[in-house]
Amino acid sequence: MDSRRADELKKALALADKDIEDHDSEVDRLQTQIVFVQGEKKRLETQRAKLRSLLSPVRKLPNETLLHILQYVCRENVLQSSTLGLWTYPPAMAISSVCSRWRELALVSPSLWANLTVEMNTAARARGENLTGFVTFVDTVTRYLARSGDWPLRLALTIRGLCHRPAVVPLMQQAYRWKTFRFRGVQSLTDYKIISPSHFPLLEELDVDLGITSNDLDLFKHCPRLRTHTLYYPAEPTSEVFHQLEHLSSSGQSLVVLAEAVHACPLLKSLKLGPTTDTVLEDGTLGTWHNITSLSLERGSSINLVFSSLNLPSLNTFVIDGTGQGDWQANLFTLFISRASCMITTFTVCGISMSDSDLIAAL
DSSP, X not given: OOHHHHHHHHHHHHHHHHHHHHHHHHHHHHHHHHHHHHHHHHHHHHHHHHHHHTTOGGGGSOHHHHHHHHHHHTTOEEEESSTTSSOOBOHHHHHTTTOHHHHHHHHTOGGGGOEEEEEEEHHHHHTTOOHHHHHHHHHHXXXXXXXXXXXXXXXXXXXXXXXXXXXXXHXXXXXXXXXXXXXXXXXXXXXXXXXXXXXXXXXXXXXEOSSOOHHHHHTTSBOTTOOEEEEETTOOSOSGGGGGOSXXXXXXXXXXXXXXXXXXXXXXXXXXXXXXXXXXXXXXXXXBOTTOOXXXXXXXXXHHHHHHHOBOTTOOEEEEEOTTSOBOOHHHHHHHHHHHTOOOSEEEEESSBOOHHHHHHHO
16 A cells, blocks of 8 residues: 555544544533433422422311321320330321421421320430430420420320439329320339329329339329229229229239229229130139120130120120130120120121131121
C-alpha cells in the first residue's frame, strides 16, 4: 500500500473516532436527559397520588364517623419501657402523624389516648440496657395521660422487676378516673406500695394477678361502680369488693373456693371459668347457684367437671370453648341440663369434637 492510500485511511479512522466521540457525547446527554425526565415523572406521579388522595372516599367521612374508626384502632395503646418486649404499638401516636386533619382530630379526642397497656421492664433498666429508651418511655406515658384529659382510663399495668416510681406515680395519680384496671407483676400491689386505699368513683372492672391477697382487694373497697372482677389463686372471698360484683372471672382457682366466692356475691349474674385446680369433687355438686344467668367456659376449663357439679337453674347464656378437651360428653351435658331445668337461649360451642346427632340433641 502506497503512502497516499495510507494517509486516506488514517483520515477515515480519525473521522470515525470523532464521530464515535460525538455519538458518545450524545448518548451521555440523552441519558442525563432520561434521568431528568424519569425524575420529573416520579415527581409528577407523587404529586398525582397526593392530588388523587384528596378525592379519597375517606376524606368525605365526617369527623364523627372517622373518630369511631380511629377509636376502634386505638382500643389498645401498648407502651413498653424496653425493646426486649414483644411489641410496641401506640396507634394514637401514629394516627396523629398521618396528616394535619387526623392530628387535629386526635389532639381533640381524649378517648383515643385513654386505653393504655403499660409494660415496665425495670430488670432491663437495672442491667443498664436502653436507659435513654426508658426516659423516653416515661415521657410517652406522661404525654398519653395529658392528651387523654379527663376521659375515663382503661389501664393495664405490667411490672417486671422493681417498681420505677417516676413512671408509676403519674398513673396512680389518675386513679380517680380509672374505668378498668388490670395488673401483672412479680410482686403484689401491697408489696410494691404504689397504691393506697382510695376512692375509685369510675372503676367498673378489676383484674389483678399473682398472689393477690385480701389486703390487695381491700385497696378497692371504695368502688361504687365495680361490677367485674377476675379471681386468681390463692384469693379468698373475704373482701367487701365481692358484695357488689355482677360479673366474675376465675382462673387457676379451685371450684370449692370459687363456690365460696359465688356465695359471697349476692348480685352475681355472669361467670367466666378458666382452668381449675380440681380433677374431681368429693362432695359431688357444689349446690345451686340461682342468680347465674350467663356461664362461659374458657379454653382449658374442666368442662366435664362443671357439667357434673354445677346447678344453674337461671342459666340462659352458655358459651363453651372446648379446645383440647377431647370429644363431647353428651351424657354429662344432658345431666347438667336436666339438673338445672334451665332455658338456654344463647348457646355457643367451639373447639370440640361433636357429632351431628350430639349437636341436634344439645340443641
